[in-house]
Amino acid sequence: MGITRGVIVTMLFGLVLFVLIPIYVPRPNFIPGFAPPPDMWPRAVSILGMLLGLLLLGLSLSKKTEAIADPEAASEIRGDTPLGKLMARFGLAVLAFTLFVVAVELLGFLLACILLLAAVLVLTGYWHHKWISLSVAVGLPLLLHLFFSSALNTRFPAGTLLKALGF
Incomplete structure (x- = not known):
């Protein structure tokens, strides 16, 4: 299972890096020369994702990882938390990220990030x-x-909401 995930993650980020991000992104005139180009962060995240996918692939081929990936070991990691509760938390996390996208439009990036981080901390139990x-969550x-x-x-x-209120 880990080998398949490693290959899929590596291929997904490779697709983004080599196909979806154009090879040449022109630098707009208003960006100063010392600033990074517009495609720097998408490329950096894609390269990091590919490296993590390759790491997962390499670790999946290890015998130690095979012993850890035992299904009975997963219940030890999960502890006493029932699977239904974990799935409900996962669904709430997906909902929180969906609401984050809407909140960025209304409240702005900073307030939306504060709300998202607070929601993630609540959902993870911290x-x-x-x-x-x-x-x-605020700092x-x-x-x-x-x-x-x-x-x-x-x-x-x-x-838009904060602009309408004058902030």
Whole structure:
């Protein structure tokens, strides 16, 4: 199973890298010369995805990984949490990411990221330490937003609702 997943992940990111991202993306005039080109991040993510797929493929061929991938070991990793509860959490996570796409349009990227990270922390069960989780859910997107907006001069969507309110 791991071999198949490794091949599929590698092929998917290879398709994105070599087919979907054009070979030459012109640099717009308003981007300064020291800034990275527009296709840098999609290429970086695609290369990283291919490397992770190849790593999964290599680890799947290992005998140690074969022993770990025992179905009985999966129940030990899962603990006492029933499979139905895990599937419900997965469905809620998919719903959270879907709502994130809608929230970016309405609330802007920063607030949508804060809400998504808070939802992910709740769904994974790390909400027991509420103040730490809340500070991570607010602080991490703020730090990333400040880094990308000030250091890399990257602008994120502000959101139509916030623009209408004057923010």
